[in-house]
Structures are given as structure tokens and as C-alpha cells.
Amino acid sequence: MSYIIKGDTGDWEVVIGLEVHAQVISKSKLFSGAPTEFGAGPNTQVSFIDAGMPGMLPVLNGHAVEQAVRTGLGLKAKINKRSIFARKNYFYADMPQGYQISQYDMPIVGEGTIVLDMPDGTSRSVGIERLHLEQDAGKSVHDQHATKTCIDLNRSGVPLMEIVSKPDLRSPEEAGAYLKKLRSILVYLGTCDGNMEEGSMRCDANVSVRPVGSTELRTRCEIKNVNSMRFVMQAIEHEAKRHVEVWESGGAVDQETRLYDANRNETRSMRSKEFAHDYRYFPDPDLLPLEFDDAYIAKIQATLPELPDDKKARFIKDYGLSAYDAGVLVAEQENAVYFEGVAKGTDAKLANNWVSTNLFGLLNARGVSISESPISAKNLGRLVQLIADNTLSSRMAKEVFEMMAADGKDPDTIVTERGMKQITDTSAIDAAVDQIIAANPDKVAEYNSGKVQLMGWFVGQVMKATQGKANPGMCGELLKKKLG
Amino acid sequence: MTDLTSLTIAAARDQLAKKEFTALELTEAHLAAMDKAKDLNAFIVTTPEIARERAKAADARLQSGKAGALEGIPLGIKDLFCTEGVQTTAASHILEGFKPPYESTVSQKLRDAGSVMLGKLNLDEFAMGSSNMTSYFGKVKSPWKAKGRSDDLVPGGSSGGSAASVSACLAMGATGTDTGGSIRQPAAFCGIVGVKPTYGRCSRWGIVAFASSLDQAGPMTRTVRDAAIMLKVMCGHDPKDSTSAPLSVPDFEAVLKQGVKGLRIGIPKEYRPDGLNAEVAALWDQGIQWLRDAGATTIDISLPHTKSALPTYYIVAPAEASSNLARYDGVRFGQRVEGKTLDEMYAKTRAAGFGTEVKRRILIGTYVLSAGYYDAYYLKAQKVRALIARDFNEAFEKCDAILTPTAPTAAFGLNDKQDDPVAMYLNDVFTVPASLAGIPGASVPAGLNKDGLPLGLQVLTKRWDEETMFRVCQVLEDAAQFPLLKGAR
Numbered sequence: 001m002s003y004i005i006k007g008d009t010g011d012w013e014v015v016i017g018l019e020v021h022a023q024v025i026s027k028s029k030l031f032s033g034a035p036t037e038f039g040a041g042p043n044t045q046v047s048f049i050d051a052g053m054p055g056m057l058p059v060l061n062g063h064a065v066e067q068a069v070r071t072g073l074g075l076k077a078k079i080n081k082r083s084i085f086a087r088k089n090y091f092y093a094d095m096p097q098g099y100q101i102s103q104y105d106m107p108i109v110g111e112g113t114i115v116l117d118m119p120d121g122t123s124r125s126v127g128i129e130r131l132h133l134e135q136d137a138g139k140s141v142h143d144q145h146a147t148k149t150c151i152d153l154n155r156s157g158v159p160l161m162e163i164v165s166k167p168d169l170r171s172p173e174e175a176g177a178y179l180k181k182l183r184s185i186l187v188y189l190g191t192c193d194g195n196m197e198e199g200s201m202r203c204d205a206n207v208s209v210r211p212v213g214s215t216e217l218r219t220r221c222e223i224k225n226v227n228s229m230r231f232v233m234q235a236i237e238h239e240a241k242r243h244v245e246v247w248e249s250g251g252a253v254d255q256e257t258r259l260y261d262a263n264r265n266e267t268r269s270m271r272s273k274e275f276a277h278d279y280r281y282f283p284d285p286d287l288l289p290l291e292f293d294d295a296y297i298a299k300i301q302a303t304l305p306e307l308p309d310d311k312k313a314r315f316i317k318d319y320g321l322s323a324y325d326a327g328v329l330v331a332e333q334e335n336a337v338y339f340e341g342v343a344k345g346t347d348a349k350l351a352n353n354w355v356s357t358n359l360f361g362l363l364n365a366r367g368v369s370i371s372e373s374p375i376s377a378k379n380l381g382r383l384v385q386l387i388a389d390n391t392l393s394s395r396m397a398k399e400v401f402e403m404m405a406a407d408g409k410d411p412d413t414i415v416t417e418r419g420m421k422q423i424t425d426t427s428a429i430d431a432a433v434d435q436i437i438a439a440n441p442d443k444v445a446e447y448n449s450g451k452v453q454l455m456g457w458f459v460g461q462v463m464k465a466t467q468g469k470a471n472p473g474m475c476g477e478l479l480k481k482k483l484g
Numbered sequence: 485m486t487d488l489t490s491l492t493i494a495a496a497r498d499q500l501a502k503k504e505f506t507a508l509e510l511t512e513a514h515l516a517a518m519d520k521a522k523d524l525n526a527f528i529v530t531t532p533e534i535a536r537e538r539a540k541a542a543d544a545r546l547q548s549g550k551a552g553a554l555e556g557i558p559l560g561i562k563d564l565f566c567t568e569g570v571q572t573t574a575a576s577h578i579l580e581g582f583k584p585p586y587e588s589t590v591s592q593k594l595r596d597a598g599s600v601m602l603g604k605l606n607l608d609e610f611a612m613g614s615s616n617m618t619s620y621f622g623k624v625k626s627p628w629k630a631k632g633r634s635d636d637l638v639p640g641g642s643s644g645g646s647a648a649s650v651s652a653c654l655a656m657g658a659t660g661t662d663t664g665g666s667i668r669q670p671a672a673f674c675g676i677v678g679v680k681p682t683y684g685r686c687s688r689w690g691i692v693a694f695a696s697s698l699d700q701a702g703p704m705t706r707t708v709r710d711a712a713i714m715l716k717v718m719c720g721h722d723p724k725d726s727t728s729a730p731l732s733v734p735d736f737e738a739v740l741k742q743g744v745k746g747l748r749i750g751i752p753k754e755y756r757p758d759g760l761n762a763e764v765a766a767l768w769d770q771g772i773q774w775l776r777d778a779g780a781t782t783i784d785i786s787l788p789h790t791k792s793a794l795p796t797y798y799i800v801a802p803a804e805a806s807s808n809l810a811r812y813d814g815v816r817f818g819q820r821v822e823g824k825t826l827d828e829m830y831a832k833t834r835a836a837g838f839g840t841e842v843k844r845r846i847l848i849g850t851y852v853l854s855a856g857y858y859d860a861y862y863l864k865a866q867k868v869r870a871l872i873a874r875d876f877n878e879a880f881e882k883c884d885a886i887l888t889p890t891a892p893t894a895a896f897g898l899n900d901k902q903d904d905p906v907a908m909y910l911n912d913v914f915t916v917p918a919s920l921a922g923i924p925g926a927s928v929p930a931g932l933n934k935d936g937l938p939l940g941l942q943v944l945t946k947r948w949d950e951e952t953m954f955r956v957c958q959v960l961e962d963a964a965q966f967p968l969l970k971g972a973r
Contacts, residue, residue: 285695
């Protein structure tokens, strides 16, 4: 199911690599003790270091290093026991030092892999080129004054991981699946909150096209700072089409940096190659090379949680779920945890149906996240048990579910209060069956003459007579026996 | 009463303890001397109110028996050290008016030890220079004059204000910083002691950065003992500087009288090029003899990459400087010249704010780091730097200390024509190798040339071995009986 752009001269494929800037979950900045909390008043979380004051020196935040190693391990990547911080030199008003401390030719994490779960249930491996640590810049605010730009340095120095994929992605959908999976892994690891709206995950996309069958890499364009998964996919789609048009009209794509305008769904040139910065990277002399040993890595490895791929495999094996169902459940760690809470000691497939269909439906309708669910995993698990042991029919269960959603009560209480226990006593159902057969000789005759689909009508009558409490399965069996 | 300004720190310390005079009297004497010697232009700003206030506080602590190691000692602080609430400029127009809301670690340690800050000392702009002629706040004059002449001489640089003030007895000691010789060369020119400790000994936190991998603070004093006393206070591990060494601080003063008996002194042949100034060469030979007389043995050594040190330095230091000085952009502090666009504001601010030598080094540094040139210049320089460090490591397998001249000449005229920057850079030819290797080095005033101008000898030891360096310096000082100005001793 490959993604092809039909051109006038033939079919084209798109080659995509993504650079994701993920904000490291850390109380303090990468090189200073200033806090990193989102939403504070402008310039209230700025140390002298973050403001680039004369004589100030960076001191590396050890926790951020641990988070980067943790992420590297989660991406099954090579951890570099020696890495170097380098200065990326350029002038901008919201970058106080005149350089960004980043990593260049010796990043903390090398090559790794991400497995994409495609919507059709297939999976595909995408290479990670590297992960490095760097500090964020501040923010220029242009709408506070008619002629002046205001600078907020709260973000200045916030630790980021730049995660660079290999140019392995071949469609906007794959790019979307990559971002989704990467986000899922980071959230599982607790190294990034994955919140794209608050800017804790930002994405640059490198896009080029080539004729199908070709292995060359043509000139790419970098689309900067696309801030939602949907926009990343749209921007790639648009940019790839633009490239095809340029090539097919006999032109050549210029290597440049472009900005995506979501309102117009187009990309615009931001900086051409001639005006590309010469960043003059060199090792930061204020910082020693970052070195650690195998024991340090092993210690972090030992604290790694079960990651989405492993969890998915386990859900398939232990709960007998389909790859698709397992994939849906593990995508968000909280969902997976909730599901396991429900499935504990009961029918796992039934549990999955209730979680994936009923509960997710409820949450969607209310527009709340699973952490705000009105029904606890324990209560939903109990409800599934009551269905599995025939205490409740599925119709009754749906009623109980609605009541649980309304007031958060546990299912046992609701069942007791409302006397909703399903009748599984044969003699009680017997009487009702006998009564219905006696009262409807014409229907009995029709049934016996071959109109077997009337069975549903008989079951319905028995259910009605028992106020819906009879076990529908048992009704069917008894009716079948008695109708001959 | 004898002139209090001609005392050594060691003597003043003892006499303050014996209450022979007060810290305030000692400070007043220096403030008066500073007033009289304004024409030297050694200070960019003087801080008499702060000085008196701290002197009074020192007296109180002396009274209550809680004196610190430098209680009541008046010192000058090079204007590269950020001082809380006191203008700090690095002698650059771009920082004029900048009052840091923080105190550098080194100056804080000196404060905590009870010393009294007299003011901020002049220097070459951003410590870039060997003559103190590049300061935006004017040249510093050396207190020395050639015999029978009245023309002004340079104090050396970049710590020229520090050297001039200590030499002229305006301060008992001063802080300096040394990137390629900025403590040792002016100390030699002004006939005082200057110590650049091992890179990582003193915290760089709060010192305006020139070249981060080379910058080191150190003391400038009239005697070796005073330097030992002052350095002990200045150095020590600082978690705020990642390149500061987590090592305990030795008692440098305690080793001074241990002598050099049995020490092996290396004499590097590369420091005696053809055409070396005859008087400098003769003084060096004299120094060798003094150490032999004191029981040391001398051996000839080779530091084969010495000739590459200066070009290497003039790639590494400007490269780091070009990046370190990027923060002076007019956005947050210091001078700003408005422009129609952000880029225009940058250009105008930096054009107006930086002097010629600073601009030259920013351009050199930007060039050697740029795409296509990085490998040929910066990367190669780093490799040569490693070879220079290896030269010293190998040499220190054969010897305990190295003796060389500090500078190739004595001080030159303040108004001599200076149109060749490379000729100026040659001043640091003997000091730069140790800076690149990160090893400690000291200059001791060892004699006068035929014009009556000071010449210094440089003592180098391996990393973290300042103690051996001080022992050798003390022997040289004792032997030289150098005639300090104003009869100071």
C-alpha cells in the first residue's frame, strides 16, 4: 500500500526524515537551576546563565542526561559513553548567549529503531539516526507593542532532545505513525510529556521526492516547526506535490528551509541555501566531555518500564487480543494500564470490548481523558465479571454501565439496589416459558410449521415477562426444548 | 609612621594582627596613594566608599579575633571580574555602565577572606593585548621609567592596571587573569610577581570570558610569599564552573622555605632562539646559576613544538573569543545603538562598542571556525595544542620545574608606533605554551636591564604542582634581591 504521487511524467515516491524536538521532563534547565514549568509569567524563570550575563557558566543537569540515556534505551539505540557539547553560533534576539549549546558530531545517543504500527495492522521499522541534548532558545513576542519585539527567556535553556530519524519514511501516514509511536514511547519512558500544544514536542520535516524505482536522494527542503501531527502530514503532502511540480516543469528544487502555513495549507520559503547560517560548531570549552560507564547505563536500563511494543506482544499472547486491538490499547500508556485493571481475573476479550467500545465511546462523548473517567477500572472489571458469570445480561450490563457513568457507583451496589440480578433459576424461567406457550397457540403452530425465526419473538416475550432479568441464553434453550 | 603602602601583604597581615595600625589606616594610605598616582590610569573606577566600609568591617573582625586570611588587606580587582553593584567593563565601551548583580567566585572569596577592594583595574579590552593600549578607558602607564629618560612605558598586558598599581604601591596585591601571558608578562614589565595557576585551579565563574579553555585568574603581588597567600584564598573547587578541579587547596605559603635542593630544573633550548635579547639571555643564565647555587641540578630539555605555540594560540583564543563575545549584542545589557532592524542594531552596537583589536580577533575567530576552514585551522590547532601539552608532559618526566625568561624584552614605550599586531603578539611567545598546556607558571622579577627596567624569569611546573613552582620562585626572589619601587620589601 505504497504512497505514490501520479505525475505527468510518471509515478513519484516521497522520502521523508523527521527531526523531533522533545522537551525533557526535568524540574530545572539543561545548564542552570532555573525552573522549567510551563505557563509562568514572562521572564520569571530565568537565571543569570539563561540570560547570557557576562561571566556566567553552564553546569550540566545530570537528570537531563539520565533522561536522554533512558530515551536512547527506549529507542533500542546505541548509547555513546562519551559525547561532546558543542556551540552552535548564530545571533538572535531571544538567544542570549549568541550560541546554542547543543551536540554536534558526538551525540549522546546513536542509531536506533522505531517500529511503526500502521492503521492496517501491519508494522514497519524506521531507523533513528541520533538523539542529542540541547538547550532551547527564548521566545520573541511580536504582539505586545506596536514597534517593538518583547523577549521572554523562560524557555531559554530548557532541555530538549533532538531525535532525528533516518530518511526512511515514505508517506504522510508513515510520518504520522512515526510521530505517534515516538510520542507513545517518550510518554511511557516519562522523558517527555508529548504535549504538542504546549510545544513540548515540535517537528521539522525533511522532504524530497524521486521517481518510483530510483534510489537517488534528491534535493530536500526542511519544513520548520510544524506543531501538530495533522499539520505535519498535510505539510509533507503539500510539499511533496510541490516538488513533483517543480521537477516535472523542468526546474530543480532549491535546498531551503520552509515554513508551513496551516491556514493556507502551503509552505513558504524562509531561508535559501545562500543565506543558510554557518553555525561554526565547535566543542564548548565551558563544559567537559560527557562521560559515563556501563554501570550507569545498566542502572537506568533496570528502571525502564515495559514499552509499547513489548506490551503489545504480551497483550496478544496473554489476553489473546488481535494485533490491532492490542495496538490500540497500548498506544496510550494510561489506556493499557486501565485495560489491565479491567481484564484482571476476567474474560480479556470481553474486557477489551467494554474498554475499547463502551468506555472509549463514553470518554469521547464527554470529551475527557481516561484519567478523568467516571468509571474506575476496578468497577468496569467487576461489571465484566458480572456479565461473564451470567449475573447480568449484556442488555442489563449496558443499563448498569449508564448508571455507573452517571454517578460512579460500583456495579454490585447498582445491581442490588435495583434488583437487577439475571434469573438463572430454571424453574422460574420454566414457569414463564410455559405461560407464553400456553397463551400463544397460533405462534407455536407457526413455529412448528417451520417458521423458526419466531424463536426471537418467544425469547423476547419471556424476557418481557421476567422484566428482562431472565438469562436470554437459558430462555432460548428451554423454549427450544418445550416447543419440540 | 613608615609608609604603609610599601609593606608586603605578609607584613601588613602580621602588623594588623598586632594592632600596630588599623585596616582603615592601611586603606586610607592606599586611597591617598591612588589619588596621587591618577596619571598612571591604573583604575577604571575607584571604590573608596566600599573600601572604607570593608576596612571598618575588617577592623571589627580583627578586634573580635575573627580575622580572615586577608583581613584588612587593600587589593585591586581587575575589571574583568564581575563585582556586585560595581561597574564591570572588561575595559570595553560595549559594557560601559554595566553593574553586575553578582560577584565573581574569586572576588567573593577575596571578600570573604576580609580583603578590601580599592577599585576596578584597567586592562586591555576584553583582556586582548600585551600593552594595555587597547583599553577603551585609556592606556595605563608603567610606574617605571628608563634610566635618565622621561618617556612613558607600557605596563604590559592585559593585566596592565593590576601590574602598575601593585608595582607603584597603590594596592598590596591585585587579581589578574592570564589567557596567554596576561599575568606573567605585565608582572615582568613592572617588576612584580605574577602567578597563573593550573587551568582549573581558580573558578572562572563571574569573570568576563575571553578564551574559556585558557582563561585563569591569579594573584599579582610584590613578593612570592604574598602571591602564595593570595592564591590560596583565590582558588578551590567551584561547582558553578564545570572546568574547576575538585581538588583541595594546598598551603602554598608553607612550602616557600623548602628550597630547591635536589630539584631538577629543565632548561628548554627552544626558548633561546637566535637573536634572543642578550640581556634577557644573560639574566636567564644568572637564574640558572642561582638555582644551581641553591642545590638544584639543571638539565637541557626540548619542547619541540614551541614554535607552533603562538600560531596555535592565535587560532584557539580568537575562535573561543568570537563565540564568547557574541552575547554583547545590545539586547540585554551594556551599550546599544538603535537600528531599523535587529541585524542593523547588532551591527551598529558592535561596531561602536568594540575596539579594533577586539574586532580583529572576532574576525579571525569567526574565520577559523567557518565551514571549509574549521579543519585546516581550528581542528589542526587543537591537535597541535595536544602536542604542546605532550611536550611538557614528557619534559616533566625528566625535570621538576622549567626555567625560562618571561618575555623577550623589557617594557617598551607607551607611544612607540604599534602598527604590526603580530609584533605585539610576539610578546607572549614564552608565556603562551604553558597556557595552551594548562600548566602553572609564574614570573618573578629577577633583575634590571642596562636601562634600569625590570626583567622577569618564568617558572613552570606540571599541572597541580604550584608548590614546586613557589619553592623555585622563592629561591629566585631571595637570590635576585630585586629593587622594588618605593623601597618596598
